[in-house]
Amino acid sequence: MDNKISRRDMLKTIGGTLLFSITSTSVVAASRSANFVAVRVWPASAYTRVTIESQQTLDYKYFHLENPDRLVLDIQNAHLDEVIKSISVKVLERDPYISKARVGQYDDNTVRIVFDLKEKVNPQLFTLKPVSEFKNRLVVDLYPASVASDDDPLLVLLQEYNKGQVSSYGSTADTPVSVAVQNNGRDILGEKISQITGNNNAKPVPAPVVVATNKGSNNNSSGKTTTKNPVDSKPKSPKTPTPVPQPVKTPKPRSVKDTIIVLDPGHGGEDPGAIGSKGTREKDVVLNIARKARTELRNKGFKVYMTRDEDVFIPLRVRVAKARQLKAHVFVSIHADAFTKPSARGTGVYALSQKGATSEAAKYLAKTQNQSDEIGGVKKVGDKNVDNTLFDLTQTATINRSLKLGALILKELEKVNKLHKEYVDQANFAVLKAPDIPSVLVETAFISNPTEENLLKTESFRLKMAKSISDGVTSFAKSITT
Numbered sequence: 001m002d003n004k005i006s007r008r009d010m011l012k013t014i015g016g017t018l019l020f021s022i023t024s025t026s027v028v029a030a031s032r033s034a035n036f037v038a039v040r041v042w043p044a045s046a047y048t049r050v051t052i053e054s055q056q057t058l059d060y061k062y063f064h065l066e067n068p069d070r071l072v073l074d075i076q077n078a079h080l081d082e083v084i085k086s087i088s089v090k091v092l093e094r095d096p097y098i099s100k101a102r103v104g105q106y107d108d109n110t111v112r113i114v115f116d117l118k119e120k121v122n123p124q125l126f127t128l129k130p131v132s133e134f135k136n137r138l139v140v141d142l143y144p145a146s147v148a149s150d151d152d153p154l155l156v157l158l159q160e161y162n163k164g165q166v167s168s169y170g171s172t173a174d175t176p177v178s179v180a181v182q183n184n185g186r187d188i189l190g191e192k193i194s195q196i197t198g199n200n201n202a203k204p205v206p207a208p209v210v211v212a213t214n215k216g217s218n219n220n221s222s223g224k225t226t227t228k229n230p231v232d233s234k235p236k237s238p239k240t241p242t243p244v245p246q247p248v249k250t251p252k253p254r255s256v257k258d259t260i261i262v263l264d265p266g267h268g269g270e271d272p273g274a275i276g277s278k279g280t281r282e283k284d285v286v287l288n289i290a291r292k293a294r295t296e297l298r299n300k301g302f303k304v305y306m307t308r309d310e311d312v313f314i315p316l317r318v319r320v321a322k323a324r325q326l327k328a329h330v331f332v333s334i335h336a337d338a339f340t341k342p343s344a345r346g347t348g349v350y351a352l353s354q355k356g357a358t359s360e361a362a363k364y365l366a367k368t369q370n371q372s373d374e375i376g377g378v379k380k381v382g383d384k385n386v387d388n389t390l391f392d393l394t395q396t397a398t399i400n401r402s403l404k405l406g407a408l409i410l411k412e413l414e415k416v417n418k419l420h421k422e423y424v425d426q427a428n429f430a431v432l433k434a435p436d437i438p439s440v441l442v443e444t445a446f447i448s449n450p451t452e453e454n455l456l457k458t459e460s461f462r463l464k465m466a467k468s469i470s471d472g473v474t475s476f477a478k479s480i481t482t
């Protein structure tokens with residue numbers, strides 16, 4: 001359903017806005033009325049998310065007003081209640097995009113929310129069906145309207161993601177498929193294999209950073225505004241002007257200082273991850289451990305980035321895409337999950353498997369982790385078609401390196417906590433799918449185990465975890481530097 005309001009409707013509504021009063025108190029029968037459950041606002045530098053949770057699916061329309069910039073959201077078949085009114089006090093002063101939210105009964109059947117904006121935004125609105133403990137959700141994501149190319153690549157990637165231009169493997173245009181398409185008649189497969197086996201006659205070319213060359217295709221998102229996205233108008237030229245085969249494999253770092261590490265604190269924003277019986281939230285614990293690990297690694301001279309450094313929801317693919325765009329040599333996702341039995345405990349390290357899980361526990365964990373996008377909430381967009389055969393060749397080599405990385409981290413973690421398994425367990429984790437980056441997921445401890453929840457709450461345990469991750473990554477980095 002396209003919730004976009006036509007220009008004519010908009011002009012009509014703008015006329016109507018003049019009559020709009022936030023003190024309107026029309027009394028209407030509440031029989032068909034939306035039943036609001038909760039309102040949450042997640043301000044973050046990447047984007048601010050407003051979630052309106054309700055018993056029923058919400059019908060909505062929205063439009064922009066300028067001078068000053070506002071976003072107006074009309075929720076139909078709805079009536080003011082304390083829940084929806086609370087939106088006005090939930091906008092924080094530090095919110096980068098919203099200065100104020102006002103709510104009122106616009107007409108007998110419409111609740112109108114006006115977001116006063118601090119800057120021009122690119123809004124993405126969509127609904128989510130009930131999942132986990134959530135009822136129906138209407139999500140209002142406010143992205144900056146313009147993203148400069150020298151901004152955090154995450155912002156650019158989130159824009160691309162919303163247009164369906166980020167594949168399951170991360171970024172889009174640097175896939176072997178696009179290489180194959182651009183190079184008819186060349187033995188791309190042979191070149192690919194020689195790159196993997198190191199028998200590489202082709203001149204090494206750094207992996208390209210191309211994020212916006214696929215305009216127009218696959219953009220089937222709904223509720224889109226007519227706001228022109230400056231990302232589209234700015235050609236992002238690939239590193240090379242003419243298509244040449246691009247090695248999928250990231251060039252080896254020459255030294256520790258050249259080694260790029262991406263740390264990925266799991267969950268965030270709407271997705272709290274697992275919650276311990278004392279209320280400890282996985283998303284908070286893992287962000288703290290990741291920050292500590294970043295400090296440790298930076299002190300050793302590594303270049304370290306994080307997929308998130310605030311309480312924000314980042315889709316799994318965008319996490320992978322960010323690591324690929326940064327040309328990371330190592331990707332470590334950090335978690336503290338729950339199991340159905342509170343007795344389950346122990347630290348674990350996981351890698352990707354393409355041939356089924358190596359244990360039931362790993363399979364269960366991958367399933368719950370892959371749900372993150374449903375819980376955190378992502379807009380349904382077109383998926384990239386990817387030729388898996390080409391990826392599989394690269395990915396097999398990458399998985400072997402991931403197992404090595406995992407084993408080295410496990411060896412360090414063993415000094416801090418009892419291990420869940422003595423080996424690196426494998427399953428189909430979406431966040432570990434970068435075809436060319438050794439990637440592991442560290443389960444620091446089980447937040448569902450009362451003893452381990454207590455450990456996770458202490459600074460000393462978090463620091464030990466961070467140091468172990470850092471030491472394991474360092475051993476691995478030493479083994480890959482040329």
Ligand SMILES: [Zn+2]
Pocket residue numbers: 266267273274282335336337369
């Ligand atoms: Zn987790």
